[in-house]
Amino acid sequence: MSATAISIPLWADLSAVALGSLQGALFASTFRDRRIDLLGVAIVGTAAGLGGGILRDVLLGVIPRALESNWYLLVAVLASLLGMLLQRIFSRLAALITVLDALTLGVYGAIGATKALAFGLPEIPAIFVGVVAAVGGSVMRDVLMNLTIAMMHVGSLYAVAAGAGTIVLVAMVAVGTPTLAAGIVGTVVTVVIRLLAVRFGWTLPEQRALSRLPRWRRPR
Secondary structure: OOOOOOOOOHHHHHHHHHHHHHHHHHHHHOOHHHOOOHHHHHHHHHHHHHHHHHHHHHHHOOOOHHHOOOHHHHHHHHHHHHHHHOHHHHOOOOOHHHHHHHHHHHHHHHHHHHHHHHOOOOHHHHHHHHHHHHHHHHHHHHHHOOOOOHHHOOOOOHHHHHHHHHHHHHHHHHOOOOHHHHHHHHHHHHHHHHHHHHHHOOOOOOOOOHHHOOHHHOOO
16 A cells, blocks of 8 residues: 555544644643642643654654644644633543543554555554554643553553554454544444543553562562
8 A cells, every 4th residue: 555545634633633732732731739830731632642653753763743834833732721721621621631531642652553554564564553543642642741651550440442453443444434434433333442441440451569469470
């Protein structure tokens, strides 16, 4: 598949950036005890919005698309400031940050996997790029906030949801499904799995100390 076979529209990329930045700023604004100022919220939101796309393009060996246009940084900063200014309103909707987070996860995963396929990557590497693009913004957000990276501890199937959505997308493209339709379905799969995991507390099995394993299962 050639790089020209699939084109990511600018509006789609900017929508993902806006969603990620808005969610990142809303997330940062909830930490009242840390007294994050206007600049801090803008930095966290911008990193959350642009992080996944930058990591995606680094893996693909191209100049990050966020640095090829004035729109990306502008949209990221404006969405971050909007998220901070409207935080009091959004805070009344307890599920909003979770929904935005899931939607950002799905959109970035879909765009990342689609772009990887456009650059000729095989299916499995394309899935990997999609997952990295999906979780990259949240990783940068957590690092800047000095928090434990969400996807690194027992949680709500964050990377798993992104992986499931990108697998569905890549599989659908492989059998000839139009890219837009595959992207929509892949995004929906990610969002649904993520939200159900949060709602019902689904997690992967927690790692356990060897001393707690039955004797017959201990390594010799």
